[in-house]
Amino acid sequence: xxxxxxxxxxxxxxxxxxxxxxxxxxxxxxxxxxxxxxxxxxxxxxxxxxxxxxxxxxxxxxxxxxxxxxxxxxxxxxxxxxxxxxxxxxxxxxxxxxxxxxxxxxxxxxxxxxxxxxxxxxxxxxxxxxxxxxxxxxxxxxxxxxxxxxxxxxxxxxxxxxxxxxxxxxxxxxxxxxxxxxxxxxxxxxxxxxxxxxxxxxxxxxxxxxxxxxxxxxxxxxxxxxxxxxxxxxxxxxxxxxxxxxxxxxxxxxxxxxxxxxxxxxxxxxxxxxxxxxxxxxxxxxxxxxxxxxxxxxxxxxxxxxxxxxxxxxxxxxxxxxxxxxxxxxxxxxxxxxxxxxxxxxxxxxxxxxxxxxxxxxxxxxxxxxxxxxxxxxxxxxxxxxxxxxxxxxxxxxxxxxxxxxxxxxxxxxxxxxxxxxxxxxxxxxxxxxxxxxxxxxxxxxxxxxxxxxxxxxxx
Numbered sequence: 001x002x003x004x005x006x007x008x009x010x011x012x013x014x015x016x017x018x019x020x021x022x023x024x025x026x027x028x029x030x031x032x033x034x035x036x037x038x039x040x041x042x043x044x045x046x047x048x049x050x051x052x053x054x055x056x057x058x059x060x061x062x063x064x065x066x067x068x069x070x071x072x073x074x075x076x077x078x079x080x081x082x083x084x085x086x087x088x089x090x091x092x093x094x095x096x097x098x099x100x101x102x103x104x105x106x107x108x109x110x111x112x113x114x115x116x117x118x119x120x121x122x123x124x125x126x127x128x129x130x131x132x133x134x135x136x137x138x139x140x141x142x143x144x145x146x147x148x149x150x151x152x153x154x155x156x157x158x159x160x161x162x163x164x165x166x167x168x169x170x171x172x173x174x175x176x177x178x179x180x181x182x183x184x185x186x187x188x189x190x191x192x193x194x195x196x197x198x199x200x201x202x203x204x205x206x207x208x209x210x211x212x213x214x215x216x217x218x219x220x221x222x223x224x225x226x227x228x229x230x231x232x233x234x235x236x237x238x239x240x241x242x243x244x245x246x247x248x249x250x251x252x253x254x255x256x257x258x259x260x261x262x263x264x265x266x267x268x269x270x271x272x273x274x275x276x277x278x279x280x281x282x283x284x285x286x287x288x289x290x291x292x293x294x295x296x297x298x299x300x301x302x303x304x305x306x307x308x309x310x311x312x313x314x315x316x317x318x319x320x321x322x323x324x325x326x327x328x329x330x331x332x333x334x335x336x337x338x339x340x341x342x343x344x345x346x347x348x349x350x351x352x353x354x355x356x357x358x359x360x361x362x363x364x365x366x367x368x369x370x371x372x373x374x375x376x377x378x379x380x381x382x383x384x385x386x387x388x389x390x391x392x393x394x395x396x397x398x399x400x401x402x403x404x405x406x407x408x409x410x411x412x413x414x415x416x417x418x419x420x421x422x423x424x425x426x427x428x429x430x431x432x433x434x435x436x437x438x439x440x441x442x443x444x445x446x447x448x449x450x451x452x453x454x455x456x457x458x459x460x
Contacts, residue, residue, distance in 0.1 A: 021100035023063050025120060027078045029200040030166065032066035032124035035078040035117050038086050038099060040107055045084035047099075048112035049119075055094035056102065057120040063098050067123035067142065070168045080114035088112055121168055126202055128167065128223060130181045135169035135225040135310075138181040141189050141202065143210050148187035150202075151215035152177025157378045157414040158197030159205065160223040161388060166201045169225035174382070175415045176222040183217040191215055197388075245283075245333040247290045248272055250298050250311065257296035259311075260324035261286025267306035269332040271314060283333035292326035300324055343383055343419060345440055347398040352386035352442040355398040358406050358419065360427055365406035368432035369394025375414035376422065377440045383418045387443035400434035408432055 021038045028034025036047045049072075057069035088110035092102035127147070131137025139150045160175035191213035195205035248259045269281035300322035304314035344364070348354030356367045377389035408430030412422035 020098040023060060023099055025060070025064065025066075025122075026081065028119075028121070030124065030204075032061070032064065032122040032201075033078075033120065035081050035119050036060055036099075037081060040084075040086050040100075043083060045086035046081040046114060046117040047090060048085055048088040048110050049116050050110075050112065051089050051091060052118045056090045056092045056099070056118075057122075058094050059092045059096045059099050059102060060120045061122035064122065065125070065142075067125060067127065069120060070123055071121045073119045073121060078117070078119045081117045082114065084108060085110045085112050085114070085117075090118075123167055124201055124203075126163065126166055128163070128169075128225075129184070131222070131224070135164070135167065136181075137222060138179070138184055139163055139202075139221045139223055140184060143187075143189045146186060148189035148211075149184035149217060150193060150221040151188055151191035151213050152219045152221040153213075153215065154192050154194055155221040155415070157375075157382075159193050159195045159202070159221075160225075160415075161197045162195045162199045162202050162205060163223045164225035167225070172223065172225055172382075172388070174224040174417055176224070177219060177415075179218050179220040180222040181220075184220045185217065187211055188213045188215050188217065188220075193221075245285075245290060245331065247288070247293055247329050247331045248311075249293060255295060257298035258293035258326060259302060259330040260297055260300040260322050261328045261330040262322075262324065263301050263303055264330040268302050268304045268311070268314065268330075269334070270306045271304045271308045271311050272332050273334040281332055281334045285331040285333065286328060288327050288329040289331045291329075293329050294326070296320060297322045297324050297326065297329075302330075343380065345380070345384065345386075345398075345442075346401075348439075348441075352381070352384065353398075354439060355396070355401055356380055356438045356440055357401060360406050363404065365404040366401035366434060367410060367438040368405055368408040368430050369436045369438040370430075370432065371409050371411055372438040376410050376412045376419070376438075377442075378414045379412045379416045379419050379422060380440045381442035382416075384442070389440060390443055391439075391441035393439040393441070394436060396435050396437040397439045398437075401437050402434070404428055405430045405432055405434065405437075410438075 021040050024037050025031060025034030026037050037044045038047065052072060054069050054072060057072045061067055061069045086107055087104045089105050090099065090102050096102050125142035127140050128134060128137035129140050140147045141150060155175055155177050157172060157175050160172040164172045189210055191208045193205050193207045199205050249256045250259060264284050264286050266281055266284045269284035273281045298319055300317045302311065302314050302316045308314050342359040344357050345351060345354035346357055357364045358367065372392055372394050374389050374392045377392035381387055381389045406427055408425050410422055410424060416422050
C-alpha cells in the first residue's frame with residue numbers, strides 16, 4: 001500500500017500513558033503468522049501497513065512470544081480484516097514490549113482500507129542454530145522461557161519438512177542427526193518427534209512430553225532447508241552431461257521474482273550455485289539469456305565476494321528497488337559433478353516425475369518396485385533437487401524401461417541424501433520384470449529451465 005502523504009501526528013505512547021493492548025495474528029497457518037489485530041475499546045481491529053516494517057513486526061512477534069520476525073507479507077496476503085482500523089503509521093524502535101507502546105497516529109486515526117491490513121510471519125518457538133544461513137542448522141525450540149534441542153530419535157524427512165515450513169524456509173533438503181551442526185546446550189526438550197509432514201508447526205506433531213528423553217546432545221537433530229529464497233528455474237541438463245543453466249529467481253514476500261544483471265558476475269553466480277548445491281559456476285549471463293521472467297525484479301546491483309553461503313548475504317539495493325526490466329534478467333551456467341547425475345526420472349511430463357533410472361557401469365537401468373515406498377521416493381526427489389515426494393507409483397506407471405534392472409528391494413529411511421546411501425541389493429540382482437519398474441512424483445520445488453522453454457510452475 002502507498003504510504004500516507006500526510007505528516008503523521010504521533011501519539012505519545014509509553015508504558016504509563018498507554019495500556020498494553022492485547023494482540024493476535026489471524027488467518028495465518030499457525031498462531032505466529034497472520035494479519036495483525038489489536039484489541040481496543042472491547043473490539044478487535046486491524047493495523048494499516050503504511051510505514052510497516054520489520055522493526056514493527058519484531059515487536060509483534062516478541063509480544064506474542066513468537067520468536068523473531070521472518071517477513072512482512074504484502075497487503076492482503078492474509079485476507080482483509082473487518083471492523084475498525086485501530087492503528088496507522090506505526091513507528092516502533094524495535095525495543096518496545098508491546099505494539100501499543102510504539103508511536104502511531106493515535107487510536108482509530110487512519111487513511112486506510114482493509115486492503116492495506118498489515119501482516120507478520122514470526123519464527124514461533126523454533127529456530128535453526130549454527131548453520132551456514134538461517135535456514136539450516138541445529139533445531140532448537142523454546143519452552144518454559146528457555147531454548148533447548150530436539151533428539152534425533154525417529155527424526156526424519158517429514159519432521160524436517162515441518163520445521164522448514166514453519167520458518168518460511170521452503171522445502172527440506174536434509175534431515176540430520178548426531179549433532180551434525182554441533183552439540184547444543186541446555187535442556188533437550190523433544191524426543192521421538194513424529195510428524196506426518198503436513199503440520200504447520202513442530203508443536204503440532206506427536207512427541208514425548210516436554211523434557212522427557214533418553215538422549216544427550218550428541219544426538220541433537222538438524223535440518224537443511226532450501227532457504228526458499230532462490231531457484232534457478234532447474235533440473236534439466238543443457239549442452240553436455242552435468243552442465244546446467246537457468247534464470248535466477250528469488251522469493252521475497254511470498255512472491256518469486258528475478259535478479260537484474262547490473263554488476264552480475266561469476267562471484268554472484270558462484271553463490272547461487274553453492275546455495276542450490278549445483279556445483280561450480282562457469283558462466284554468469286545477463287540480458288535474459290534463458291528468457292524473460294515475470295513478476296517483480298527483486299534484486300539489482302548484487303555484489304558478492306563469492307564466499308557467501310546465500311545470495312541474501314550479498315550486498316544489493318533494497319528489495320524491489322531497481323532500474324531494470326525483464327530483458328536484463330540474470331542467469332547462471334554451472335557444471336554439476338554431484339551424485340544428482342547418476343539418477344534421473346524419465347517418461348514423465350517434467351524432470352521431476354517419471355520412471356526411476358540409475359547410472360551404473362556406464363549404463364542407465366531401472367529399479368524394481370519391490371518394497372518401493374514414499375521413503376525411497378523422498379530420497380530420489382531430494383537427490384534431484386525436486387522438492388518433496390508426493391507419490392511412489394510402481395507397476396511401470398510411467399512405462400517399462402529397458403535392461404538392465406539395476407536394483408531390487410531398495411530400503412531407505414527417507415533421510416539419506418542419495419539413493420546409493422540406502423540399503424541396496426547387489427547391482428543387477430533381482431527377481432523382477434520391467435512391468436515392475438518403480439516411479440516417483442515429486443513436488444518439483446526447484447528446476448532449471450532448458451534454453452528456449454517457457455518457465456512453468458514447478459508443481460508436477
